[in-house]
Amino acid sequence: MLEKKSIDYEKAILVGVITQTQDETKVNEYLDELEFLTYTAGGEVKKRFVQRIDVPNPKTYIGSGKMEEVEHFVNENEIGSVIFDDELTPAQQKNIEKILRCKILDRTGLILDIFAQRAETSYARTQVELAQYEYLLPRLTGLWTHLERQRGGIGMRGPGETEIETDRRIVRDRIALLKKKLMKIDRQMETQRGNRGxxxxxxxxxxxxxxxxxxxxxxxxxxxxxxxxxxxxxxxxxxxxxxxxxxxxxxxxxxxxxxxxxxxxxxxxxxxxxxxxxxxxxxxxxxxxxxxxxxxxxxxxxxxxxxxxxxxxxxxxxxxxxxxxxxxxxxxxxxxxxxxxxxxxxxxxxxxxxxxxxxxxxxxxxxxxxxxxxxxxxxxxxxxxxxxxxxxxxxxxxxxxxx
Missing domain, CATH: 3.40.50.300 (P-loop containing nucleotide triphosphate hydrolases)
Structure with missing residues (x-):
């Protein structure tokens, strides 16, 4: 059992699925590792939810019955984060956030968060920031739920869409800038490696x-x-x-x-x-x-x-x-x-x-x-x-x- 220090650990639950490609033993191994990742990031796992399903639900990753079970536990135990073992699509993440109304992370987002915490040098921080922006770009629509309008063509051309497009452009510009910065640092490091004799x-x-x-x-x-x-x-x-x-x-x-x-x-x-x-x-x-x-x-x-x-x-x-x-x-x-x-x-x-x-x-x-x-x-x-x-x-x- 991991020893807890006097830190305010964020309450979290883990979600995994048993599919045709990964059996129960494999899922438990992955969730053990995911729990260690959660602990490293500053979280404390309160419960694990595992569902046997042929393929993950394209809309919500897990089925509606299991989702209701998760929702009940989240509400009853003041859970701060629900962490999924596989990478969620932007649509899945958005749909799950609507249902659970709490922070939704997948394995990729969790690892990126740990990397952001651990990056000490300017070089590492730049690398992590680039990875975060590239992960964030397709998920920007989920950040504008307060401006969402009815689905469909007419009525969608409002300030929300404009803001999203503006934000996308800012993120793309930032990605381009970070890539240029990394290329410059890479050239410097290449020179350093060459100078080592x-x-x-x-x-x-x-x-x-x-x-x-x-x-x-x-x-x-x-x-x-x-x-x-x-x-x-x-x-x-x-x-x-x-x-x-x-x-x-x-x-x-x-x-x-x-x-x-x-x-x-x-x-x-x-x-x-x-x-x-x-x-x-x-x-x-x-x-x-x-x-x-x-x-x-x-x-x-x-x-x-x-x-x-x-x-x-x-x-x-x-x-x-x-x-x-x-x-x-x-x-x-x-x-x-x-x-x-x-x-x-x-x-x-x-x-x-x-x-x-x-x-x-x-x-x-x-x-x-x-x-x-x-x-x-x-x-x-x-x-x-x-x-x-x-x-x-x-x-x-x-x-x-x-x-």
């Missing part, structure tokens, strides 16, 4: 909240912000690291997540240039999370989208100190043994069989197996450096006792 570049990638920033702090002996919330890191942090006598650049990037909003992938693509230009990726995985294999698949999908699927990668399974497999009693002949019951040793054998010695198992927090980790990173960086500068081999000792 020929050092080998290593990038930490992975799902959000897997411990990338903690690992960054341990390796680089720096103080990068890290906490047990989603998207603690938005801005890419780059540090010069020396292992043995070998220097290289290590970057910590924004965490990925399932159903990552398209707007964010687009606006943060420039941040992910650190990943594109890296010589080596350290794919950090929270092995203590029950769905870590799905997290790996989500990260690999996004890496594929930005053209990094074939990069040299080491899988770093973090948080081994928190991994606790489910147990089956010896006399239990009913329960089927699944991967949830694997011991850590079995997981190691599984991944060693898949990718050989490109899998490492560590605890960044407790500094377990970090010597093996450093040695492996050193070897990989050295190989890249030797290939790039074949005449500098004398720099590397045969034995790295100093590691």
């Amino acid at each position: 020929a050092l080998v570049r290593v990038a930490l990638v992975g799902y959000t909240n897997v411990g990338k920033s903690t690992l960054m702090n341990v390796i680089s002996k720096s103080e990068v912000f890290a906490e047990n919330k989603l998207f603690a890191t938005l801005d890419t942090t780059v540090r010069k690291v020396v292992i043995g006598n070998l220097p290289f650049l290590l970057s910590d990037t924004v965490g990925f997540i399932r159903k990552l909003p398209t707007q964010l992938v687009e606006s943060f693509k420039s941040t992910l240039d650190e990943v594109r230009e890296a010589d080596l990726l350290l794919h950090v995985v929270d092995i203590s999370h029950p769905n870590f294999e799905e997290h790996i698949a989500s990260v690999n999908q996004i890496l594929g989208e930005i053209g990094c699927a074939e990069k040299k990668t080491i899988m770093v399974f973090n948080k081994i100190d928190q991994y606790h497999p489910e147990t089956i009693e010896e006399d239990d002949l009913v329960t089927e043994r699944t991967s949830a019951h694997f011991t850590l040793e079995e997981w190691k054998n599984t991944w060693f069989n898949k990718i050989g010695d490109r899998a490492l198992f560590i605890s960044a927090l407790n500094k377990e197996n970090l010597e093996e980790f450093r040695k492996r990173v050193y070897d990989e960086v050295r190989d890249i450096h030797v290939t790039r500068f074949p005449y500098n081999n004398f720099l590397y000792p045969e034995h790295l006792d100093e590691l």
Whole structure:
């Protein structure tokens, strides 16, 4: 159970659907993650509503009966926000707001809100603002309900429509301005990357909240912000690291997540240039999370989208100190043994069989197996450096006792 501090958490409820493409187990996994997102944004989930439906209702996402149930709970419990697990269409959001008369958010809107809270630098704030405006543009009509008129052609050409069109133009102009600003910053960052010289570049990638920033702090002996919330890191942090006598650049990037909003992938693509230009990726995985294999698949999908699927990668399974497999009693002949019951040793054998010695198992927090980790990173960086500068081999000792 998440520990609550003395903060005024906004009351919220979550809504998801069981469909032909996602079963009850999958929906519960997504809602668990959505609850963590809600907590990160400053909300407290009071209840979850799940409906079994072939496809989401095109008008209200859920059916009328379930909507009445939600409406009753909202009114009885003074709920501030109703959060839907999938992205709502502008029409769905507008229709739901009319019925529930409270704040309606979908997963995309919630993630954008968290990003807005977490953006520290001008660059991150500009990226988030661009994503927010692009998300907002098709939903502007919902903001003018106080000026709405009867549906139809005649009588619709009033001040409300004029105001909406004016607002759309302002938003489009703002989007164009933000894109120009990002292009300018991107050119500056490209110059900065070019000025770093020929050092080998290593990038930490992975799902959000897997411990990338903690690992960054341990390796680089720096103080990068890290906490047990989603998207603690938005801005890419780059540090010069020396292992043995070998220097290289290590970057910590924004965490990925399932159903990552398209707007964010687009606006943060420039941040992910650190990943594109890296010589080596350290794919950090929270092995203590029950769905870590799905997290790996989500990260690999996004890496594929930005053209990094074939990069040299080491899988770093973090948080081994928190991994606790489910147990089956010896006399239990009913329960089927699944991967949830694997011991850590079995997981190691599984991944060693898949990718050989490109899998490492560590605890960044407790500094377990970090010597093996450093040695492996050193070897990989050295190989890249030797290939790039074949005449500098004398720099590397045969034995790295100093590691």
